[in-house]
Amino acid sequence: MRRYIAILTLAIIVLVPQTIFASSSPPVYSVTDLITKAPELDGKTVTVRGEAITEALERNNGYSWVNILDGSSAIGVWMKNDLKDQIKNYGTNLVKGDIVEITGKFFRNDPEADGELDLRADSLKVVESGYPTPEKINPLKVIVLAILSLVALLLFADNIYKNKKKTQEKKEDFEIENAIHEELE
Amino acid sequence: MLRKLTKFDFKITMYYTGKIILGLAFTMVIPLIIALIYKEFDSAMDFIIGILSSVIFGLACMKFMKTDKPPNLFQSMIIAAFSWIFACAFCSIPYYLSGHFESYLDVYFDLMSAFTTTGLALIKNVDHVSNALNMWRHMLTYIGGQGIVVLALAFLIRNTGGAYKIMVGEAKDESLEPSITKTAQNIWIISLVSLFVGTTMAAIAAYYDGLSWDRSILHGSWMFMSAWSTGGFAPCTQNLSFYHSYAFEIIMCLYMVMGSFNFALHYVVWKGNPKELLRNIEIKTFVVTLSITTIFVAWGLSAAGIFTNLNSVLRRGILLVISAHTGTGQMAVYANQLVHSWQPLAYMGICIAMMLGGSAASTAGGFKALRIGIFFKGLIHETKRLILPESAVFKMTFHHIKDQIIESGMVKMAGLIILCYCFIYLFGTVVGVACGYPLGQATFESISAGANVGLTMGVVSPSMPAILKITYIITMWLGRLEFLSIFVLVGSVGLAIGQAFKGGRK
Numbered sequence: 001m002r003r004y005i006a007i008l009t010l011a012i013i014v015l016v017p018q019t020i021f022a023s024s025s026p027p028v029y030s031v032t033d034l035i036t037k038a039p040e041l042d043g044k045t046v047t048v049r050g051e052a053i054t055e056a057l058e059r060n061n062g063y064s065w066v067n068i069l070d071g072s073s074a075i076g077v078w079m080k081n082d083l084k085d086q087i088k089n090y091g092t093n094l095v096k097g098d099i100v101e102i103t104g105k106f107f108r109n110d111p112e113a114d115g116e117l118d119l120r121a122d123s124l125k126v127v128e129s130g131y132p133t134p135e136k137i138n139p140l141k142v143i144v145l146a147i148l149s150l151v152a153l154l155l156f157a158d159n160i161y162k163n164k165k166k167t168q169e170k171k172e173d174f175e176i177e178n179a180i181h182e183e184l185e
Numbered sequence: 186m187l188r189k190l191t192k193f194d195f196k197i198t199m200y201y202t203g204k205i206i207l208g209l210a211f212t213m214v215i216p217l218i219i220a221l222i223y224k225e226f227d228s229a230m231d232f233i234i235g236i237l238s239s240v241i242f243g244l245a246c247m248k249f250m251k252t253d254k255p256p257n258l259f260q261s262m263i264i265a266a267f268s269w270i271f272a273c274a275f276c277s278i279p280y281y282l283s284g285h286f287e288s289y290l291d292v293y294f295d296l297m298s299a300f301t302t303t304g305l306a307l308i309k310n311v312d313h314v315s316n317a318l319n320m321w322r323h324m325l326t327y328i329g330g331q332g333i334v335v336l337a338l339a340f341l342i343r344n345t346g347g348a349y350k351i352m353v354g355e356a357k358d359e360s361l362e363p364s365i366t367k368t369a370q371n372i373w374i375i376s377l378v379s380l381f382v383g384t385t386m387a388a389i390a391a392y393y394d395g396l397s398w399d400r401s402i403l404h405g406s407w408m409f410m411s412a413w414s415t416g417g418f419a420p421c422t423q424n425l426s427f428y429h430s431y432a433f434e435i436i437m438c439l440y441m442v443m444g445s446f447n448f449a450l451h452y453v454v455w456k457g458n459p460k461e462l463l464r465n466i467e468i469k470t471f472v473v474t475l476s477i478t479t480i481f482v483a484w485g486l487s488a489a490g491i492f493t494n495l496n497s498v499l500r501r502g503i504l505l506v507i508s509a510h511t512g513t514g515q516m517a518v519y520a521n522q523l524v525h526s527w528q529p530l531a532y533m534g535i536c537i538a539m540m541l542g543g544s545a546a547s548t549a550g551g552f553k554a555l556r557i558g559i560f561f562k563g564l565i566h567e568t569k570r571l572i573l574p575e576s577a578v579f580k581m582t583f584h585h586i587k588d589q590i591i592e593s594g595m596v597k598m599a600g601l602i603i604l605c606y607c608f609i610y611l612f613g614t615v616v617g618v619a620c621g622y623p624l625g626q627a628t629f630e631s632i633s634a635g636a637n638v639g640l641t642m643g644v645v646s647p648s649m650p651a652i653l654k655i656t657y658i659i660t661m662w663l664g665r666l667e668f669l670s671i672f673v674l675v676g677s678v679g680l681a682i683g684q685a686f687k688g689g690r691k
Contacts, residue, residue, distance in 0.1 A: 035521040054312065054400070056395065058395045059394070067421070069422060073422065074312070076423070076429055091313060092313065093314055094223075094225070108491075108526070109501075111493060113429065115492045115494075116429065116517075117519060137227055137230060141231070145234055148237035151241050152240055152241050155240075155245065156244070159244065
């Protein structure tokens with residue numbers, strides 16, 4: 001009996017805060033989830049987590065579009081510039097972008113964006129800061145490059161040598177023809 | 186009597202293939218410069234390796250297979266098909282070394298997709314791809330659209346005796362000028378001028394809508410190349426949706442349509458005859474088929490109640506119809522949206538638009554407006570013949586650059602090619618279904634690959650079975666070269682194997 005009471009108490013301790021927490025904050029969805037479950041999530045407040053990519057597209061009315069990538073799909077998020085300004089790094093080939101968690105209203109066909117599937121942000125939190133990822137040169141590529149350069153150089157040299165030889169032969173033929181002409185005259 | 190494959194056929198094929206590969210090596214210099222400007226040194230190494238490998242192959246072919254004889258029609262067909270295989274192999278080097286692909290098959294798939302201006306992609310993490318590789322991906326669709334053989338003809342192959350035949354092998358059989366080199370150069374002049382104007386327009390729209398100036402120019406040029414060549418690649422996962430820009434989408438639509446027009450038509454308009462646009466059979470057919478498919482899609486979308494205002498229908502629905510009909514594949518909706526939200530009538534409209542395609546001798550794929558026009562005129566003619574008295578004499582004509590008489594051979598050829606396209610659409614669908622995909626998605630994807638469109642409902646991904654990747658590679662290749670040159674290549678190789686087998690038995 002005591003064992004059952006202990007298990008029940010433990011279950012209450014673990015589950016109750018989770019239930020309270022779950023009811024107070026919107027669920028986190030992947031972008032793919034938003035697209036596939038678009039009809040049921042349309043107009044609801046959701047949270048999306050992903051990397052801010054490329055750069056923000058700032059419009060003239062104090063708002064910007066920020067595109068968020070969750071690994072497989074990306075979605076456009078319409079937000080005020082003060083939210084956008086929290087993002088410092090955008091993902092490119094040389095930078096890992098900030099990982100952000102955005103809460104906002106999801107639209108399957110946003111009437112204000114001509115039917116776009118998007119999110120209108122209410123809040124933004126940078127979960128993980130981005131960092132530079134400079135390209136490193138692979139030493140194996142350097143070796144391959146050296147070998148290929150050598151082969152290409154040999155082919156070029158051979159080509160130039162053959163062309164020179166051909167020109168020389170033509171020149172000699174021309175001179176012989178000239179000499180024959182002169183003798184005939 | 187079947188034509189036997191000789192050693193000379195092989196020699197001349199390799200000689201011209203070498204020249205074409207050498208030409209492609211020079212084009213890799215542009216992404217190399219971009220790599221150096223943006224300090225992408227590892228990408229720069231990839232391109233130098235690509236350039237050197239192509240130069241070595243090209244020079245070796247020209248040295249060891251040297252010939253002064255022009256190719257005949259049979260050899261030209263083999264050169265066109267063969268050079269595409271080698272071009273894909275050499276241009277894939279920077280792709281493979283970039284590390285953005287799971288396997289070499291995926292690399293080859295993307296290369297074939299680029300060269301055939303299809304636009305289906307297996308590249309991973311496209312948002313983190315270097316500027317150099319993005320430039321190369323889009324350049325390949327641009328070069329593939331104009332025709333790699335046309336590129337070589339314009340700048341490298343001086344021996345024009347058999348050059349026109351190679352160009353025919355590449356499904357570019359419009360002769361704009363008496364000189365074939367001049368024709369090829371004109372195709373390139375039209376494309377380069379459009380590149381400059383289109384890039385400027387797209388860059389201004391992107392800059393106005395919030396992109397930084399240098400990225401506006403890069404993205405403007407990439408998206409222009411993608412639209413003009415009716416390719417459909419984009420530097421971002423979201424494709425056109427990334428820009429959230431109406432102006433940008435309008436510019437892309439304009440260039441998708443222009444890119445799908447016949448080069449001969451561009452040339453005639455360029456030479457000061459805009460009235461040709463109103464008389465040309467291809468334009469008339471395109472307008473009719475585009476209108477019909479637009480009605481299908483608009484009806485389907487409104488029935489499903491997805492888009493509620495005109496701008497939504499235009500930007501999400503009609504843009505997709507234009508993209509499908511021109512064989513481009515740029516999208517402002519998500520692939521999964523098509524599966525989960527669109528009504529079947531709407532995506533059936535998209536499927537029909539993809540099947541039909543753009544104009545002949547353009548960058549578009551599919552049946553082509555010229556063939557559809559000729560085929561339907563032929564059908565009307567046959568019906569008339571049955572209705573009218575037997576003694577009645579009438580001729581069928583159509584207007585394409587000049588008034589032309591439709592001969593029964595033309596109708597038969599148009600019908601045959603349309604049938605071949607239907608076969609590859611069916612073949613891809615069967616393989617897709619056999620791999621476990623639903624019929625609707627398998628059909629959509631198969632048509633998209635065979636008609637060189639590039640729209641996707643989510644089937645094309647790195648996790649797709651290898652057999653399906655190979656199937657799509659073959660259908661993209663067949664669709665782009667319009668069957669004949671590939672049939673000649675396969676037939677000749679089969680014949681050569683048969684000969685070798687017979688010789689071995691003797």
